[in-house]
Amino acid sequence: MRQSQTLIPTLKETPADAEIKSHQLLVRAGFIRQTASGVYSFLPMGNKVLKNVEKIVREEMEKAGAVEMLMPALQLSDLWKETGRWYTMGPELMRLNDRHEREFALGATHEEVVTSLIGDEVKSYKKLPLYVYQIQTKFRDEKRPRFGLLRGREFIMKDAYTFHTDQESLDEAYQKMYQAYSNIFTRCGLNFRAVIADSGAMGGKDTHEFMVLSEIGEDTIAYSDTSDFAANIEMAPVHVTYEQSDEAALDLEMVDTPGYKTMVEVSEFLGLPLEQGIKSLLFKVDERFVLVLSRGDHEINDIKLKNALAATNVELASEHETKQLLNTEVGSVGPIDVPEDIEVIADHAVSVIRNGYCGANKNDKHYRNVNPDRDFKVSSYQDLRFIQEGDPSPDGQGKIKFAKGIEVGHIFKLGQFYAEKLGAQYLNEQGKQATMTMGCYGIGVSRTLAAIVEQYHDDNGIKWPKEITPYHVHLIAVNPKNQEQQVLAEKIYEQLQENNISVLFDDRKERPGVKFADSDLIGLPVRITVGKKAAEGYVECKLRENGEQEDLHVSELIDKINSLLK
Ligand code: ATP
Ligand code: MG
Numbered sequence: 001m002r003q004s005q006t007l008i009p010t011l012k013e014t015p016a017d018a019e020i021k022s023h024q025l026l027v028r029a030g031f032i033r034q035t036a037s038g039v040y041s042f043l044p045m046g047n048k049v050l051k052n053v054e055k056i057v058r059e060e061m062e063k064a065g066a067v068e069m070l071m072p073a074l075q076l077s078d079l080w081k082e083t084g085r086w087y088t089m090g091p092e093l094m095r096l097n098d099r100h101e102r103e104f105a106l107g108a109t110h111e112e113v114v115t116s117l118i119g120d121e122v123k124s125y126k127k128l129p130l131y132v133y134q135i136q137t138k139f140r141d142e143k144r145p146r147f148g149l150l151r152g153r154e155f156i157m158k159d160a161y162t163f164h165t166d167q168e169s170l171d172e173a174y175q176k177m178y179q180a181y182s183n184i185f186t187r188c189g190l191n192f193r194a195v196i197a198d199s200g201a202m203g204g205k206d207t208h209e210f211m212v213l214s215e216i217g218e219d220t221i222a223y224s225d226t227s228d229f230a231a232n233i234e235m236a237p238v239h240v241t242y243e244q245s246d247e248a249a250l251d252l253e254m255v256d257t258p259g260y261k262t263m264v265e266v267s268e269f270l271g272l273p274l275e276q277g278i279k280s281l282l283f284k285v286d287e288r289f290v291l292v293l294s295r296g297d298h299e300i301n302d303i304k305l306k307n308a309l310a311a312t313n314v315e316l317a318s319e320h321e322t323k324q325l326l327n328t329e330v331g332s333v334g335p336i337d338v339p340e341d342i343e344v345i346a347d348h349a350v351s352v353i354r355n356g357y358c359g360a361n362k363n364d365k366h367y368r369n370v371n372p373d374r375d376f377k378v379s380s381y382q383d384l385r386f387i388q389e390g391d392p393s394p395d396g397q398g399k400i401k402f403a404k405g406i407e408v409g410h411i412f413k414l415g416q417f418y419a420e421k422l423g424a425q426y427l428n429e430q431g432k433q434a435t436m437t438m439g440c441y442g443i444g445v446s447r448t449l450a451a452i453v454e455q456y457h458d459d460n461g462i463k464w465p466k467e468i469t470p471y472h473v474h475l476i477a478v479n480p481k482n483q484e485q486q487v488l489a490e491k492i493y494e495q496l497q498e499n500n501i502s503v504l505f506d507d508r509k510e511r512p513g514v515k516f517a518d519s520d521l522i523g524l525p526v527r528i529t530v531g532k533k534a535a536e537g538y539v540e541c542k543l544r545e546n547g548e549q550e551d552l553h554v555s556e557l558i559d560k561i562n563s564l565l566k
Helices: 021-028 044-063 077-083 111-121 167-187 263-270 302-308 319-326 348-352 417-421 445-455 483-498 512-522 532-536 554-565
Strands: 032-036 039-042 074-076 094-097 103-106 130-139 154-164 192-196 207-213 219-224 230-232 253-256 278-285 288-295 314-316 343-347 356-359 365-370 380-382 400-415 425-427 433-435 437-444 473-477 503-506 526-530 538-543 549-553
Touching (some): 044 130, 044 445, 077 103, 192 219, 192 400, 207 219, 263 365, 302 314, 343 348, 348 380, 417 437, 437 445, 473 483, 483 554, 538 554
Parallel strands (some): 473 503
Antiparallel strands (some): 130 154, 154 437, 192 207, 278 288, 425 433, 526 538
């Protein structure tokens, strides 16, 4: 492609609203443009890299046995009402009416449409299992669209769905998709981890998120420093055997703690370690209140809390509610003498605290020498806290470390939830009606593109990995007005194309400095510069990856480039 004929509107300045590198560089290099908050156009170069990611996704999906289809973005509300998501998805689901005032949603995901479709078309066990997928635009009215392609309101997703007669068949599909995802992100050149995303099934094999390791990631991954264990910290189970001290239990004592409210303040004031503190938080759990205890240096994980209490909603009680129920300010809440109707539950670590301290449910007062089960009752001890760095890995191997990650993919065993709601039934081998079992598997294709740029760039621009790059070679004629350079550059341009090496030819009448800066910014793997030595048949070959450069004779050019791109 001749650069003069395509559209690559590069920018010198970093766009003011672009906080992260991938956003800045994709805009500056002329790959994308924003048209509304979280809504982007893919310009010719952006479209090329997007298609390259899609190509990898397609190849690996087909290899896993999935067939491609395309479902509508415009979806009648009826299906969404049948699954209840019309009501639970809230404002994230984009809604609109047609001229007859019928309600529609713009597809945020396709479980509803695909389940109803396959349920209608597949009537017999003989057609199962069935794996289908699509690559399509999704719409979500995100609360905070940001970071360019990472969190858009209109974005490209690959979504796959599998349909089965039984769990075993679903397990098999899950394994195949897991492998396909690993292949896809490896081929994209990404440094990623598959992380457990559900503690419901301990050691949870029922949902994994694929996370690209990156400082700007919104998720925190807890991983083992020795094994391949990795989990989203939201879910990571804590397996610690806490030691009970053999210290004698002392008499309970109320002390003044004037103005000291936080665990740290009270710990310092009393001169006792944080680990001996009992942090007490009043939560509103659906319609009731629960007092939740943890060790002073631990944090309650509300997802674990929600699972432990089989609740749909948990949130901290307000200051007002706390005052009404416990007659004290938040900083002095504690588990001793709480009203009967408030359940008290605690994280395992609390059970071994000896002579600890906690709020006294009186303003500016705390208790010391507190001993659980002697001084207050706990209805159950459970795993309720966030895992911490240095904790033992839940698989028993090594210690936990943290890393930040960008979620690029998510695989999930749905079971029969959607099939039941939408009546996806088939005739089984015994001729009886049965409900299908399903899995779903998403990849943020446009998000993956941004994640690649996050991992492949330097101060001057992008450094595209070989399978993703829009073109392999950037051919630059330093001075197109120079006859020798012009002729040689044209000849090389032709030769590269004949040898199926994709090439972007900078034939623009721009200053060399501009061409080189644009070339670094755009980031193709190999740069061939036709300059002063053109008369002798020599050109310069430079690698974007590491800046290595050498002079090459035209006669050896093709072989050299082929070996570089292997
Ligand atoms: P997140 O927690 O980041 O909001 P999600 O759990 O809502 O993601 P899924 O519903 O599992 O995401 O969607 C499948 C994939 O689609 C995600 O793994 C992610 O890669 C991508 N994705 C989700 N939301 C967006 C978005 N707003 N912009 C770009 N990609 C997205
Ligand atoms: Mg989301």
